[in-house]
Amino acid sequence: MDKIAVDAMGGDFAPLEIVLGAIEAVREYHIPVVLVGDEERIRDILKKHHEENNPLIEVHHASQVIEMGEHPGMAYRKKKDASVSVGARLVKNGECGALVAPGSTGAAVTAGLLGIGRIKGIERPAILTPIPNEKGGYTYLIDSGASAQPKVETYVQNALLGYIYAQKVAGIAHPKIGLLNIGEESVKGSPLVAEANQVLSSQKVIPFAGNAEGRDVMTGEFDVIVTDGFTGNVVLKFGEGAGKLVAALLKDAVMKGGLRAKLGGLLLKPALKKYMAKRLDYSEYGGAPLLGIRGALLICHGASKARAIKNAIRMARDVCSERLDEVVAETLSKMNLKEQE
């Protein structure tokens, strides 16, 4: 099994929660990991949890860290020994099959793009984010923030990447793929998206189900929703805000509704935690894969704790054991051949 590199210094709770998440992944799934970062601090945590001699856990020293506030591109170029860059190089040179990167999304995308490198024929990598839907599953939103300057081909490539992920990793044999637009009619929307609709409609490799609207991101009507990184990122962060608003309003109702509401809230709380909060919790799946690069990279939320990291490591293993990058490259060349016919 390929080893998974983990940036142990990324995110708000590094290195402790990252190392703990890696330990959980090793214990639960026997996935070999390479923890990248401050060797002394990492080994201290491993020792405290009696894992300093586990053959499935390696430590690879890196002396620098890219912080959340830094400009990703500039920091990447300046800090050659940053944990995320060192992790990317381990994937590039084949020592590891994937990198799990909590913390700055920008730094992770830059490390993927410059440190690991794109698949030939893919212009820009894209982030795929699982969004819980009404049907009890996930809808995959791609791109949710890697690239904010879309061309027509961007949408087509994102559709391809999402299609292959849904089929190979999520195990959906016939994924339904929609293009995010502002009306169901294909004439509506921005000229760029309308053109992407035409191109997607006229090809045969990716199954394309037409336009989707904002509300479809959560209905479960589609398995993959294709958009550009600007729109995808806005939607994702708006979703975060909506979640917080709902939590605040729920609390408000319990507090203001008198004794009856307080008792009701108390009784309902365990079920809300078990059925509602769990469904909306990103740590259930752990990370969002950056697709379109050689190898694999999982981007994790800056606030990731051990559970999210463990799940991201499992997801990273799935992406790299399915050789997603090779399947993408093959399918791309098939599409190009078709175009030349």
Add this chain to the structure above:
Amino acid sequence: MDKIAVDAMGGDFAPLEIVLGAIEAVREYHIPVVLVGDEERIRDILKKHHEENNPLIEVHHASQVIEMGEHPGMAYRKKKDASVSVGARLVKNGECGALVAPGSTGAAVTAGLLGIGRIKGIERPAILTPIPNEKGGYTYLIDSGASAQPKVETYVQNALLGYIYAQKVAGIAHPKIGLLNIGEESVKGSPLVAEANQVLSSQKVIPFAGNAEGRDVMTGEFDVIVTDGFTGNVVLKFGEGAGKLVAALLKDAVMKGGLRAKLGGLLLKPALKKYMAKRLDYSEYGGAPLLGIRGALLICHGASKARAIKNAIRMARDVCSERLDEVVAETLSKMNLKEQE
């Protein structure tokens, strides 16, 4: 007081709920209305509610209706006697101060653009939608769907329209205005939005607070969030979908959580209705104004019932009694003068 034209044939519950909403607005706020549509059906409803002789209620016959599924532009051109078009003409010729239009957003925007006409200097009108925020108030998202082909000036004009609405109608003396982008740093995001940020930062008429992120739409950190109609519409519809998902998950938790959860849900229900559902219910404010046109137009949700229509009529009165269009025209000429200095 200016009369408010109401498209009595628009939306899923026309004409009954629309006429009932108008009756409520007349009774509660004494706003004079002109009900536009099938005269016989409208008069029947008025009679049934003993309002056939109310001097504040006029009926203006229109023989056609633009349906939800029709292409807005084509339907507008074809159906000269559609209720929404006739209503727009009543505003254009000065008989009414504003039009309340439930139903097809596209038809309403077309009626505003072609039937009423733009304010001189405004390239495209924009829809402003109030979004409930965590601080207990509303954040105004503009444009939420009128125009999907933004230029740099689109963002600047939307900022101006939002600013004037927040100040004059919402009564916020010093509104905080943000530009929706994908990072707080002004260098991030699409080149178009980055340029809009620069233009907004360098002018002095509109108070500009910099970039906002998707989550800020609901934090209440900003009073106005400026975006293009594509992004705004996606966000709005995604919000609708998120609301439905939360409702489904809440129900799920109550059903699956056993007797304890069921009892909790029962006890909590009235407080949830009173404090949570009410805050998230669009019928509380009723409609979204189309700004940048001469006169005023309020777009209402297709599923609007009487309460939403009543509130939209009140909002329409506020927009037109503040002469928003005149203030916008004046401020625009001030901005142009400044540019020439």
